[in-house]
Amino acid sequence: MLLAAESGTGKTSLLRLILGFNAPDEGRILFNKKVITAETIHKVRRQIAYLSQDVDFPNGKVSEVFEDIFDFEANRHINFSEERLIEKLDEFNLPHEILNKNTSIISGGERQRLGWALIQLLDRSVLLLDEPTSAMDEKQKQRFIDFVANTNKTVICVSHDPVWQIEPMKTITSFIA
């Protein structure tokens, strides 16, 4: 699903609702046929991987940030290793030295690709993506668009970029109030 409605219409808010950061004022949201509530939200979040607009990695060395994330109780079952991360770096044309850099000094484009490395390694069934290719050139974008086109995961992507309007994405260009 692609959300391409105008700015300020609530695309990011919708992602926040699904993640349970906010409660809906009215109505309810179902996730796998279960209502999202304060009680169920932790289970829901465990099935989601999320890329925020600025890919808000915590401050620290890239390799350590990744280690910390895969050390979360919910992620410990995932087979993660530095080798697997390096494979992703190679795949996305990121230099190996980036592992030793601090997340605060890497460029926006590199952050986004690192974010993609993260969500691909997390391998969740639902991906929430907020402008996930905004800092990339066309060639780089295409790789991730192809990934989404060929995945059987549920993907909700916020993007104004027309290149995302592909099969099998359902494009929503306006929310009816």
Next chain:
Amino acid sequence: MNAADISISGLLLGLLLIAPTLLIIWRLKLGFNQKLLVAVGRMLLQLGFVGVYLKYIFLLDNAFVNVAYILLMVLFAALSGIRNSSLRLKKLLFPTFTAMLLPTLFTIFYFNLAIVQIDHIFQANILIPIAGLMLGNTLKTNIVALKSFFNSAQKEEKTYLFLLANGATKNEAARPFLKEAIRTAMAPNLASMATVGLVSLPGVMTGQILGGSDPMLAVKYQIMVMIIIFFNSLLSNILQLLFAIRNGFDNRDQLNKELFSKA
């Protein structure tokens, strides 16, 4: 050997030094004469009371009274800690109290039993001043830690949410803030331990030397005191922040903004 007494005339002559102080402040238009007078007045009143009731508490030396006194000290420390971090009192008073009390009780009894090895572990003239030393320091570090924690939790909320959305529990997502808060809060303790004795003699030592103790004994006390202060502050800090995480977020793990509106 005892410290040389200060006579009434000596005290008055000491207080006389406040006069030129006021004059200088007035001449330079520094504008805190009134504050200084209030501060001096409070000091005289508070310490005067402390002197009187400590005298009786030491004379009485009753275990229950001594422990009750410590509980009161912890309560005042907790109250002033929350007020100084500009956080709402109600939700954090009990956790702060607990976070200060538990480590302090443990450390003080360890100090009395294992380090000084006195028979009467509730002995007032050790229990109260040492607990006071620890609490004073713990109070400072906890204020810094709380401020730093909620500051980064507000400033770096996006990072927190990013981690939450990728599998973290609130404890895991808040860990970067927790680490940062502990580092910031403990830094002065670390620095003062590393430079102790180079510039000035620390308080405990000074007091003991003035009181007529052998400098080596004073040094032994000082070293032990610095170690228990560090240990106690670190422990209390961690507890305080864990409680803050528990109370500072709602059931959807969102930062509880109510905490910041001043009470």
